Structures are given as structure tokens and as C-alpha cells.
Amino acid sequence: MNTEIIGIVVMFLATLLLAVPLGRYIARVYAGDAVWTDKIFGPIEKLFYKVSGINPAQEMGWKQHLAALLTINMVWFLWALFCLLNQSWLPLNPDHNPNQTPDLAWNTAISFLVNCNLQQYSGESGVSYFSQVYALMFLQFVSAGTGMAAAAVVFNALRERTSEKLGNFYNYFLKSCTRILLPLCLIIATIHVFEGTTMTWKGIDTLTTLQGDTMHVSRGPVASFVAIKHLGTNGGGFFGANSAHPIENPTYLTNMVQMIAQILIPFAMVFAFGYYTRKKKLAWVIWSVMTIGFLLLVIPAIISEVQGNPMIGKMGISAGSNLEGKEMRFGATASAFWSIATTVISTGSVNAMHDSFMPISGMNMLLGMMINSFYGGVGVGFLNFFVYLILAVFIGGLMVGRTPEFMGKKIEAREMKIAMIIALLHPFLILAGTALSSYFTAHDTNMGWWFADAAGKHNASGWLNNPSYHGFSEMLYQYTSSSANNGSGFEGLADNNPFWNITTGIVLLFSRFLPIIGPVAIAGLMAQKKFIPESSGTLKTDTGTFGLLIFAVKVIIAALAFFPALALGPIAEWLSMK
Amino acid sequence: MKKEIMPSILLSLSCLVLFCVIYPGIIWAVAQLAPGKGEGFTVTANGKKYYRNIGQKFTDDKYFWSRPSAVDYNAAGSGGSNKGPANPEFLKQVQDRVDTFMKHNPEANKALLPVDLVTASGSGLDPDLSVAGAMIQVARIARTRHLDATQINALIGKNTVHPLAGILGPEKVNVLTLNLALDHEMHP
Numbered sequence: 061m062n063t064e065i066i067g068i069v070v071m072f073l074a075t076l077l078l079a080v081p082l083g084r085y086i087a088r089v090y091a092g093d094a095v096w097t098d099k100i101f102g103p104i105e106k107l108f109y110k111v112s113g114i115n116p117a118q119e120m121g122w123k124q125h126l127a128a129l130l131t132i133n134m135v136w137f138l139w140a141l142f143c144l145l146n147q148s149w150l151p152l153n154p155d156h157n158p159n160q161t162p163d164l165a166w167n168t169a170i171s172f173l174v175n176c177n178l179q180q181y182s183g184e185s186g187v188s189y190f191s192q193v194y195a196l197m198f199l200q201f202v203s204a205g206t207g208m209a210a211a212a213v214v215f216n217a218l219r220e221r222t223s224e225k226l227g228n229f230y231n232y233f234l235k236s237c238t239r240i241l242l243p244l245c246l247i248i249a250t251i252h253v254f255e256g257t258t259m260t261w262k263g264i265d266t267l268t269t270l271q272g273d274t275m276h277v278s279r280g281p282v283a284s285f286v287a288i289k290h291l292g293t294n295g296g297g298f299f300g301a302n303s304a305h306p307i308e309n310p311t312y313l314t315n316m317v318q319m320i321a322q323i324l325i326p327f328a329m330v331f332a333f334g335y336y337t338r339k340k341k342l343a344w345v346i347w348s349v350m351t352i353g354f355l356l357l358v359i360p361a362i363i364s365e366v367q368g369n370p371m372i373g374k375m376g377i378s379a380g381s382n383l384e385g386k387e388m389r390f391g392a393t394a395s396a397f398w399s400i401a402t403t404v405i406s407t408g409s410v411n412a413m414h415d416s417f418m419p420i421s422g423m424n425m426l427l428g429m430m431i432n433s434f435y436g437g438v439g440v441g442f443l444n445f446f447v448y449l450i451l452a453v454f455i456g457g458l459m460v461g462r463t464p465e466f467m468g469k470k471i472e473a474r475e476m477k478i479a480m481i482i483a484l485l486h487p488f489l490i491l492a493g494t495a496l497s498s499y500f501t502a503h504d505t506n507m508g509w510w511f512a513d514a515a516g517k518h519n520a521s522g523w524l525n526n527p528s529y530h531g532f533s534e535m536l537y538q539y540t541s542s543s544a545n546n547g548s549g550f551e552g553l554a555d556n557n558p559f560w561n562i563t564t565g566i567v568l569l570f571s572r573f574l575p576i577i578g579p580v581a582i583a584g585l586m587a588q589k590k591f592i593p594e595s596s597g598t599l600k601t602d603t604g605t606f607g608l609l610i611f612a613v614k615v616i617i618a619a620l621a622f623f624p625a626l627a628l629g630p631i632a633e634w635l636s637m638k
Numbered sequence: 639m640k641k642e643i644m645p646s647i648l649l650s651l652s653c654l655v656l657f658c659v660i661y662p663g664i665i666w667a668v669a670q671l672a673p674g675k676g677e678g679f680t681v682t683a684n685g686k687k688y689y690r691n692i693g694q695k696f697t698d699d700k701y702f703w704s705r706p707s708a709v710d711y712n713a714a715g716s717g718g719s720n721k722g723p724a725n726p727e728f729l730k731q732v733q734d735r736v737d738t739f740m741k742h743n744p745e746a747n748k749a750l751l752p753v754d755l756v757t758a759s760g761s762g763l764d765p766d767l768s769v770a771g772a773m774i775q776v777a778r779i780a781r782t783r784h785l786d787a788t789q790i791n792a793l794i795g796k797n798t799v800h801p802l803a804g805i806l807g808p809e810k811v812n813v814l815t816l817n818l819a820l821d822h823e824m825h826p
Contacts, residue, residue, distance in 0.1 A: 067806040104656065112648035132646040139650065155714075184714050194658050201657045202650070230649060237653065242661065249665045256691050259662075259669035259676035264714055267687060269694040270817055271701060276714040277689055279678060283669065284662040301716035304760030306691040307678060312807035369723045372753060375736055378770065380753035384728070385718040387759050388705070388766035391808035395760075412760045413718035530722035552720030637724050 064393035071316050075323045083331025089239045090212045090336060101238045119225035122584025125213050126577055128229040129206060133173060136202060140169035143195035153188035154263025167561035172199035174572035175207055175437055177296030177408055177547035178564060180556040184278040184299055196296060197285050201237055204292025207439030208236035210576045211329055214446060215336045217583035218467045222591050241291055248287035248321050256310035259283040282308055290321035293437040295408035295547045303411040304387050315390050319398060322407045326435040329442045342602040349607045353434035358400040361421040365396040385413030396421060403428035406437030408547030415550040422533055423630035429544035430622050431614055443579040450479040450582060452610040456599050465598055469586040482578035486543055487621035489567045493539035510559040525552025533629035543571040683818050693765040694814055699742060700782045702775050704813045705754055706735055709762035718760045732756050745777040766810040769798055793819050
């Protein structure tokens with residue numbers, strides 16, 4: 061085996077090895093059991109609760125949880141908006157970057173609030189250090205904490221009992237941040253500063269290159285940022301080139317650390333669910349379904365990137381991998397692995413430019429985001445999977461003629477309606493957005509205030525960086541990435557203008573909060589129901605057969621919803637290159 | 639919802655202090671122990687400072703060329719070309735790079751020209767080249783600098799960065815350190 065393959069295999073196995081004990085630890089944190097971090101963070105949390113007037117022992121119902129979650133998210137949104145709109149005069153702006161325009165600030169604040177980190181600006185010129193640290197990095201912590209807290213509420217609701225009391229939201233949220241995210245971030249950031257990632261408040265440095273050109277080098281407090289960016293599956297880069305940038309991701313080692321950091325918690329949350337509800341076998345079934353889905357996407361992507369671009373091969377040079385948009389220190393294999401990992405999980409950070417990948421890889425990235433729960437983002441990945449799980453239980457129950465039950469609770473019409481709405485919302489947002497932008501592009505509509513390209517022209521087709529099928533894929537990718545709260549992009553698309561900022565901003569809001577509200581509501585409703593102990597009449601959920609059923613439900617929904625769009629974009633492009 | 643507003647604001651402020659003041663403060667303090675004190679790894683040659691990890695533009699025939707860059711090695715505005723693999727404009731650009739390379743390297747065997755020398759990196763700041771990408775430039779450099787090819791091959795060997803722990807990831811050459819070594823070799 062070559063060293064590039066060994067690299068990704070080691071990366072994957074190391075993640076699994078770390079995720080199982082981390083899952084057990086997370087389960088203990090949410091259950092309120094004694095853990096080793098109590099001594100350090102216990103007093104800090106107590107102080108925070110005292111300052112805020114919160115009683116962490118006060119239990120909440122599912123509606124109270126959602127009220128608290130939405131209120132605190134509103135506070136964060138306003139804070140981020142304030143920072144971005146005023147950064148030019150706020151401190152820590154050594155490079156004198158200007159304020160963001162209102163439509164850009166709206167998009168940026170929402171996209172970091174919802175854990176997406178779709179960036180329509182470049183970090184070097186679009187934000188100050190103040191915004192990077194106090195608005196964006198802050199949101200990277202708390203939005204991850206929000207997702208994990210919502211998952212904790214669902215864990216709690218699925219325990220085998222009847223109750224309306226589902227723990228305290230603030231308690232789950234704060235502990236997710238202090239007990240899980242912060243300690244791991246300290247380790248990850250430390251590794252980065254010793255590998256060459258900068259951690260300085262100084263601005264752009266100017267130097268003369270060996271050949272004699274003048275060169276400006278952006279720097280900044282990157283190490284602390286890059287740690288939570290991955291651990292919280294946020295993905296927003298400090299620099300425009302994200303984790304392809306040699307300061308943000310300087311070596312193969314940091315690349316491995318960042319890769320492990322982003323898959324770690326999505327893995328661990330599944331195992332945490334198993335430990336918390338004492339259904340370890342079910343957790344492994346869920347993990348296996350996710351992993352099979354991931355492998356089915358990642359292997360073709362690696363093969364097509366390593367085989368390279370046939371059209372460059374025709375030029376008579378040495379046949380090699382597709383290296384446009386890729387970095388030599390990672391190579392095609394690790395870049396392809398990353399591209400799929402970052403899209404099945406909702407990270408959306410990139411270590412190579414997705415726009416320049418081969419069509420099959422691009423399609424698999426899209427599919428990862430369309431399905432959005434082969435692992436998925438911190439906390440929310442599990443919630444998305446939970447929706448499919450409910451659907452599978454219902455379908456499975458009907459197929460064998462048994463009352464659909466999950467975790468000893470009946471699944472009835474109300475839960476099914478919510479699950480269906482959430483499952484169909486995602487394709488609706490993606491396809492409606494793509495249809496709208498495609499209509500404008502096809503008619504080359506004059507967009508007026510909504511769009512102007514670099515030359516000041518308002519023609520809609522000007523936002524594409526690539527012609528033909530690939531141009532369609534750019535628009536499809538942008539809405540898919542928004543609706544999956546992913547944040548990666550086919551970055552050629554000219555997206556920093558009112559049209560894209562506003563429409564994707566709206567998609568982001570819906571696709572974040574409804575898929576949190578839905579599963580929490582389902583779980584809350586289930587928790588109130590009478591607990592029926594398992595009997596011979598119960599559909600067993602912790603079996604391979606049931607795993608296959610969930611997988612089939614996912615594939616059918618994704619295939620029915622998205623195949624036509626994929627056929628117009630990446631599949632047509634692939635056929636045209638044959 | 640109303641009664642959640644004050645606790646939300648106060649808890650957010652507390653979190654702001656912990657995650658945005660104390661946490662970066664700790665990492666900044668740790669960085670003071672690292673090489674370069676958190677301001678980036680640098681190399682100094684002839685009294686001039688360079689960033690080791692950030693690629694530079696090398697187009698002069700006497701230096702090993704670095705990879706093409708979509709942003710012309712502007713380290714204050716990183717990025718890739720974002721051109722799709724079948725984009726005719728992109729393919730023409732690659733063909734032009736192949737032709738330019740062959741014009742400057744008439745002694746090179748075109749069939750051995752590796753893809754990394756004619757495609758732009760993701761950041762536009764890639765500091766590295768494949769070993770093959772350095773090897774194919776040896777004849778040109780030997781000619782311009784009146785050096786022996788074996789001498790230059792040895793330099794490449796010395797400046798090759800091996801996979802992590804010998805088994806993880808690709809092999810590569812840092813173009814800046816290689817060119818610095820080349821200058822040093824000529825004027826020891």
C-alpha cells in the first residue's frame with residue numbers, strides 16, 4: 061500500500077479508537093455523573109450560573125428547551141451582526157478591513173450562528189481580528205454547543221420511562237462547551253502552534269521574495285480558531301483558502317489532526333447515545349449504517365481524483381492525479397478523503413478546492429450533504445439520523461404488521477407528520493433555490509440591485525465561474541451546502557451579492573432551526589407516552605436487518621428527490637468527459 | 639420566552655470571556671514557547687527573512703519554479719482557480735503552461751512532466767513540489783547556473799521531505815528551501 065492510502069486508513073482508525081471512550085465520557089457528562097473535569101470546570105460553571113441567575117437543576121419540558129434555545133440564539137445573532145457591521149472602528153483591526161455590507165453581515169452572522177460557516181468573504185480582507193475572535197469563533201463554540209445540547213435533550217427523552225422533564229437546556233449547553241469542546245480545543249490548538257500555525261495579533265507582514273518580488277503575508281490568531289472550527293464541525297476558515305492555506309493547515313500532521321477533530325464528535329455522539337440509553341448494540345448499528353454510506357461515497361471519489369483528469373492526460377504529459385486546487389503536502393488521496401468527510405459531516409472546511417474536483421467526486425460531495433446524516437454535524441447529525449430512524453420504524457412496522465414502536469414508545473400520526481415535514485424540507489429548500497437561480501441564469505435576467513459582477517454588469521449568468529453543466533452544479537452546490545448547514549462551496553460562484561447572501565441566508569435559518577425543533581418535538585412527545593416494555597411483538601431495532609431498512613429509506617428519499625438535479629449537473633458533466 | 643432573555647445575555651457574556659478571552663490567551667501564551675513565537679515559521683538567509691511554509695513565486699530560469707498560482711502568490715488573498723475539470727478556458731490555460739514549460743526546458747522529456755507543475759494549488763501559496771516536479775527542472779538549472787546535474791540531484795535528495803513517520807502521506811520538496819540551498823551551493 062502506498063503512504064497516501066496508509067495515511068487515511070490510520071486517520072480513520074484513530075478517530076474510531078478515540079471516539080468510543082469519548083462517547084462514554086459524553087454520556088457521563090449529560091447524565092450528570094462524576095467526571096474528571098469536575099474539579100476544573102465545576103467551579104467555573106457554578107460562577108456562570110450565579111452571574112446569569114440560572115438554576116441548572118431546574119428541569120424543562122421540550123417546549124421550554126426550545127424557547128431557551130431560540131432566545132439565546134437570537135442574542136448571539138444580534139451580537140455577531142453588531143461586530144460585523146462595526147468592525148472598522150472596533151479594536152483589533154491591524155489590516156484596516158472595512159465594515160461588512162448589511163447583506164453580507166446578515167449572511168455571515170446567520171451562517172456562523174447556524175453552524176454552517178458559508179463564507180461569502182475572504183478572511184484576509186473581509187473581517188477584523190475582533191470579528192474573527194469575538195463574533196465568529198464565539199459562534200463556533202456556542203453553535204456547536206447548541207447542536208449537542210439539542211441531541212442531549214433527545215437522548216434524555218428516549219430513556220425508558222414516562223416523563224415531561226428533560227433536563228436543563230443551559231446545563232446541557234454549557235457543559236457541551238466547557239467539558240467537551242474546550243478541553244479538546246486546547247490540545248488541538250497546541251499541536252498547531254508547534255507545527256507552524258500562527259497565533260499572533262500582528263497584521264500583514266511585508267517582505268521581498270528570494271526572486272525579488274514584494275510579498276504581503278496575512279497572519280493572525282489562527283491556532284485557537286482552527287481548533288474549534290473543526291471540533292465543532294463549523295468549517296469556517298480564518299483565511300480565504302480555508303484549510304488549504306499553509307498557515308491554517310501547515311503539515312500532513314495538522315491535516316490528520318484536523319480531520320480527526322471534525323469526525324470525532326459526530327462519531328462519539330452515536331456512542332454516547334448507546335451508553336446513555338443503554339442500547340450499545342443499536343449505537344453500533346447506527347454507526348455501521350453511517351460508515352457504509354460514507355465508504356460508498358468516499359471510495360469512488362478517491363479513485364476518480366487519483367486517476368486524474370483525462371483531458372489533461374491527453375496533453376501528453378505524465379499521467380497523474382487531479383491536482384488543480386490541491387496542495388502537494390496532502391496529495392490527492394487525503395484531499396479526496398477530506399472532501400467527502402467534510403460534506404457527510406456538516407463541517408464544510410476544505411483542504412482543496414471542491415470546484416476543481418472531478419464530476420464523480422463533486423456528485424458524491426453533493427450526495428453527502430443531501431443525505432446529511434452519514435455522521436452529520438455535532439449533535440444535529442444525530443438528530444437528522446433520528447428523523448430517518450423514525451421513518452424506518454414506521455415503515456418497518458407497517459411492513460410486518462406491527463405497531464410501530466421505538467425505545468418502548470409508540471410512533472403515531474403526529475410524530476410521523478413532523479418527521480415527514482423535516483425529511484422533505486431539505487430537498488424542498490435545495491431544489492427551490494436551485495430552480496430559482498437557474499431560471500435567472502438561463503434567461504440571463506437583469507438582476508438590478510440584487511447582483512453585479514466585477515465589471516458592474518447585472519446579468520445573472522455573470523455569477524457563474526464555469527460554463528455548462530458545471531455552472532449548474534455550482535448553483536446546486538451552493539443551496540445544498542446551505543440547506544445542509546455545511547458551508548463548503550464550489551467557490552467559483554460569485555456569491556457575495558444581495559441575491560446569494562439573502563436567499564442562502566433564508567435557507568440557512570430554516571434548515572438549521574426546523575431540523576432541531578422537529579426531532580426535539582418528536583422526542584418530547586414520545587417521552588410523555590406510556591412506556592411499553594419490549595415483547596415478542598416489538599420490531600427489533602438493534603439488528604442488521606433494521607440497519608438495512610434505515611439505509612434503504614435514506615437512499616430512496618435521496619434518490620427520488622435529487623437524481624434529476626444530479627443528472628443535469630455532475631452526471632452530465634461526467635458523461636461529457638468520457 | 640421573555641424570561642429567558644436576561645439569563646441568555648448574561649450567560650453569553652460569561653461564555654465570551656471564557657472562550658474568546660481566556661482560551662485564546664492560553665494558546666497565545668503556549669505559542670510563545672513555540673518556534674517563531676506564534677508569528678509563523680521563518681528561515682533567514684543573507685540577513686533576509688522568509689516564511690518557510692508560504693510558497694513564493696519562482697519563474698526565473700535559475701531557480702526551481704514553484705507551482706502555478708491562481709492568485710499570483712498573494713499571501714494576503716489566498717485562493718484557487720475554482721475552474722471545473724472540463725472548462726475549456728482552464729484546459730487552454732494548462733496547455734499554455736505545458737508549452738511555456740517546454741520552451742524553457744527544451745531538454746526535458748514531456749512525457750515525464752508531472753501534473754503539479756501545470757496546475758494551480760488550492761491556496762495559491764503551495765510551498766511544495768513533487769520530487770518529479772523538481773527533477774524535471776534539473777537540466778535547465780544545470781545549464782543556466784553552469785552546475786553539474788549530479789550536484790543538483792543531490793540537493794533535491796537532501797531537501798526531500800519524507801512522509802510523516804516514514805509511512806503517512808506524500809513525499810515532497812519545499813521549493814524555497816531547495817532554492818536557498820541552490821544559492822548557497824553557488825556562493826558558499
